[in-house]
Amino acid sequence: MAASIHLARAGMRVTCIETDPQDVDPVGESLDWFAPELLRELDLPMDRLLRDGIATYKRHVILKLISGAARHYIPSDWLGRPPFNVELRTIHVDRTRLNRIVRDCLVSNGVTLISDKVVSVERDGARVVAVVTEAGERLCSRWFLDASGSATSLFPRVFELPAFEYGPRKVALWDYFQVEEALEGTTLLGDCDGNRYMEWVWQIPIHPKTISVGYVATGESIKAKRQQGLTIQEIYSEQLARFEDLRTLVPDLPHSPPKITSYHCRTFDNISGPNWLVMGEAAAMVDPMTSYGVTGALRHAAEASRIVSRYRRRKRLPWLARTLYVRRVLAMAKFFNCGIEKVIYDWPIRNRIGALNAGDLYTIPAWSMNHLYSRFRPEGLISTLFFSLALRILRMALSIYYWFCKRSRPAAPVCTA
Ligand SMILES: Cc1cc2nc3c(=O)[nH]c(=O)nc-3n(C[C@H](O)[C@H](O)[C@H](O)COP(=O)(O)OP(=O)(O)OC[C@H]3O[C@@H](n4cnc5c(N)ncnc54)[C@H](O)[C@@H]3O)c2cc1C
Structure with a gap:
């Protein structure tokens, strides 16, 4: 829906196909510090969401263990001051109500919303030609964006894209x-x-x-x-x-x-073709503990729609623009998934340094990289390569430390710092 709104505002004619307009059991309620800015770009500022009872403040995250030991994660005040100017507040959302107002925004921007399910994809080599819905409608278009979520991952399945789990x-x-x-x-x-x-x-x-x-x-x-x-x-x-x-x-x-x-947390590779891109969890399912899902989906929507609207007069999306998009989606999702699995879910690092310290070891680089991404919004070759490299180095450092902790004699299993 976010991508449809961006594209419609860029002057394109957009159809959004949604199989579940009633929003049965939506998830994604605790947003990270970088989602409000992306929601504001859809004309859904945090203050409005709070005023309308769609959101509550999320001032901190508390990691608590069964033993009662706890750690609070609150961004420090100095981050809110120049030159950083970080928004120190974020929100929790009632997803049913949020989806409803995003849908209203979609319709008011002139997007055609079809309540139906895409059941097959017609392709001509690497191009998508049309999608066919359960009701038998065949929709042709020059451009296609797949945001069908992790359970469907429509284009990745059709094109049998390689996945990292x-x-x-x-x-x-x-x-x-x-x-x-x-x-x-x-x-x-x-x-x-x-x-x-x-x-x-x-x-x-x-x-x-x-x-x-x-x-x-x-x-x-x-x-x-x-x-x-x-x-x-x-x-x-x-x-x-x-x-x-x-x-x-x-x-x-x-x-x-x-x-x-x-x-199952995973990221697909090659999530783009000459006239299509994949976004959100259909492209990369990041573990919910990271609270990155909604931010990731909104970011993909903004970036993918920018690529389509910028090159809409061409016959195909340029290889470089879509390859850089794929690199950014992959690099962020791999970093979040690898970090949370190795540092938090699995035991070697956690047992060696204590679960609360492991919380810091994951949170500090994850929050910082997420902040830098929001700040610099990488799009070109240099910035994308810089981010991908930095994320890869961090991921490798965590993997080496994980390997070291697993290989050396495990410390006494403790959960407190
Ligand atoms: C248990 C759990 C908890 C989570 N908690 C958080 C959290 O606290 N914070 C956070 O940021 N993220 C969280 N997430 C992730 C977050 O929910 C998603 O990242 C976010 O909703 C964005 O997903 P999406 O739009 O890519 O996919 P979805 O939200 O899954 O949307 C996909 C849409 O595509 C539609 N669709 C599917 N197949 C078809 C088809 N064939 N034809 C037409 N339409 C179709 C579906 O009906 C659905 O509306 C959580 C995820 C899970 C599983």
Whole structure:
């Protein structure tokens, strides 16, 4: 939808095909510090979202362990002053309401919205010629953008694009609760004792008195619990009961099972062709713990639509512009996924330096690179190569440290700093 709005504003005739206009169980509620600026470019400034009850302030992130040890991540005040001028506030959003106003914005910008599902893609070699919907409509166009999400990844599947995968398949179970007063921050509760892959619970206030609480574990772990005879609801409530902060919510659990989704973090390569580009999670599924998903999708939308509108008079998108786009999408997604898997989810680094220090080791470079990306908005050859190289060096440094921690005798497994 964001890409459609950008393209329509650039004067193009746009059709957006959406299979789920009712937004069944949307996710992506805790935004990082760089999403508000991208939303403002869609005429959705943070103040308006807060005023209209679509968002709440996210002033910090708290990483909390089962032992009770915690660390607060709050951008320092000096970052907000010149020459940095970083926006120190960000938001949590009610995704159903946010999607609704983005859809209104889409329609008011003259985009044709079709409620249907693309079921096949007609191609002529590397070009996409048309897409065909479930209702039998065949839509031809000069340009195509695929933002079909990670479960569909339409063009990557059609073109059988190579993928890089990170970590095991994961499952998220989540629900909403009424509370007296919610914190103005996201809380991540980590369950990471010993040499285990980490499981965690998010707590996100989407309204002043409503929190979203989600449990993330590997597909294998959920399967094992199901084989022991536990229902999805029992698995969810058992997990909440493990954390002191969430125990009080267990009696309020609704009778219906929590919402559920599964995903596998991965990034596709070559996500562009002569007349198409792939964006958002269809191109790169980044782990939700990073809070990068919405920022990444909005960034891809802005960059991909800029490429299409700039070269719309040509017969094909120039190779260099689309290759640099692919490099940027890949470099950011690989860096986030590799960092979160090696430093936080897996045990070698976490056990050696403590989970809270591991939180710092991931967060500081991730936040800094994300900030630099927002600031400099790489697009040309030099800036894209610079960013890709810097991200690759950081990724390699983390991988070497991970290898070192795994190979050397593991320190006593601890979770506190
Ligand atoms: C459990 C979980 C928690 C998350 N939490 C966060 C978070 O806290 N913060 C954050 O920033 N990000 C988070 N994310 C990521 C975030 O939800 C996404 O990155 C974000 O929604 C952008 O995704 P997207 O637009 O690329 O894809 P989606 O949001 O998946 O949208 C894809 C759209 O394409 C439509 N579609 C699919 N197939 C077809 C088809 N064949 N034809 C037509 N339409 C089709 C779908 O209906 C859907 O509307 C989370 C993800 C998960 C799985």
